[in-house]
Amino acid sequence: MKIAIxxxxxxxxxxxxxxxxxxGRAHDLTFDQDQPNLVLSIGGxxxxxxxxxxxxxMLDQVRFVGIHTGHLGFYTDWRDxxxxxxxxxxxxxxxxxxxxxxxxxxxFHWDGQVTRKLALNEATIRRYEGTMTCDVSIKEDLFELFKxxxxxxxxxxxxxxxxxxxxxxxxxPRLDTLQLTEIASIxxxxxxxxxxxxxxxxxxxxxxxxxxxxxxxxxxxxDQDTFPIGDVDRLQxxxxxxxxxxxxxxxxxxxxxxxxxxxxxxxxxxGSHFDS
Ligand code: NAP
Ligand code: MN
Numbered sequence: 345m346k347i348a349i350x351x352x353x354x355x356x357x358x359x360x361x362x363x364x365x366x367x368g369r370a371h372d373l374t375f376d377q378d379q380p381n382l383v384l385s386i387g388g389x390x391x392x393x394x395x396x397x398x399x400x401x402m403l404d405q406v407r408f409v410g411i412h413t414g415h416l417g418f419y420t421d422w423r424d425x426x427x428x429x430x431x432x433x434x435x436x437x438x439x440x441x442x443x444x445x446x447x448x449x450x451x452f453h454w455d456g457q458v459t460r461k462l463a464l465n466e467a468t469i470r471r472y473e474g475t476m477t478c479d480v481s482i483k484e485d486l487f488e489l490f491k492x493x494x495x496x497x498x499x500x501x502x503x504x505x506x507x508x509x510x511x512x513x514x515x516x517p518r519l520d521t522l523q524l525t526e527i528a529s530i531x532x533x534x535x536x537x538x539x540x541x542x543x544x545x546x547x548x549x550x551x552x553x554x555x556x557x558x559x560x561x562x563x564x565x566x567d568q569d570t571f572p573i574g575d576v577d578r579l580q581x582x583x584x585x586x587x588x589x590x591x592x593x594x595x596x597x598x599x600x601x602x603x604x605x606x607x608x609x610x611x612x613x614x615g616s617h618f619d620s
Pocket of ligand 1: 391504509568
């Protein structure tokens with residue numbers, strides 16, 4: 345096993361990294377930043393997104409595992425106060441893993457070039473001045489003419505991120521689907537959109553074609569990375585053939601994680617409404 349470490353720059357994460365390096369050297373673990381098969385992310389979910397993009401060209405050989413410096417995250421299974429337990433799990437690593445779907449975004453440029461990108465959370469198209477106007481197709485068929493601030497296409501694991509803040513639903517990551525969510529659509533007698541999120545099937549794809557007359561200041565964000573797409577004619581969103589693998593040393597039910605992150609009913613020991 346060859347281990348790479350990606351850490352956030354805060355002192356707490358740097359201290360954890362040092363502890364892991366010390367432990368690793370004492371137990372003959374191999375560290376390799378270039379060709380790892382286990383990538384340890386130390387920080388938050390954002391740090392794991394960074395780690396993912398750093399190693400996205402070798403997803404078939406790599407498993408990720410996240411240590412969170414703070415509360416439990418969605419991509420992070422271990423808190424920094426559980427390092428002893430984590431070390432035990434690491435030494436007993438038997439290659440167990442769990443895999444989740446990724447978003448493949450294809451950008452079709454006006455000069456015929458095609459750029460391919462992968463997202464772990466989501467890709468969001470937005471206009472930063474004036475409203476964004478575009479055609480939205482599902483597979484070959486025109487679905488709607490969208491006018492508003494933008495559109496977000498999220499993976500199941502990304503559904504608890506920006507997608508949820510936009511009013512999208514939380515999707516269990518065992519489902520092979522992508523979610524299209526609107527950002528401030530205009531709906532009146534002239535413009536009409538679905539006005540709710542939708543989930544596509546695993547063999548479907550979404551095409552967004554920005555209106556050429558309203559293309560200035562249209563940007564795309566892929567997870568944490570944002571860039572202008574003035575030279576792009578259309579964007580195609582599909583489930584990638586690649587999947588992301590996580591080293592899953594212990595199982596946590598997805599809905600427990602959602603409950604802990606967003607509701608906290610158990611941590612407050614409130615119990616059921618029917619207990620009192
Ligand atoms: P950030 O501004 O630190 O992220 C915003 C928050 O989203 C952080 O609390 C982050 O957790 C959390 N987060 C990231 N991925 C998540 C997921 N899959 N499920 C639940 N929460 C998640 O920026 P960042 O850390 O670089 O992360 C970029 C991501 O943040 C984007 O992909 C987007 O999903 C999300 N985001 C959300 C909003 C919003 O809700 N309005 C706005 C911008 C970005 P950590 O603190 O553990 O990093
Ligand atoms: Mn963050």
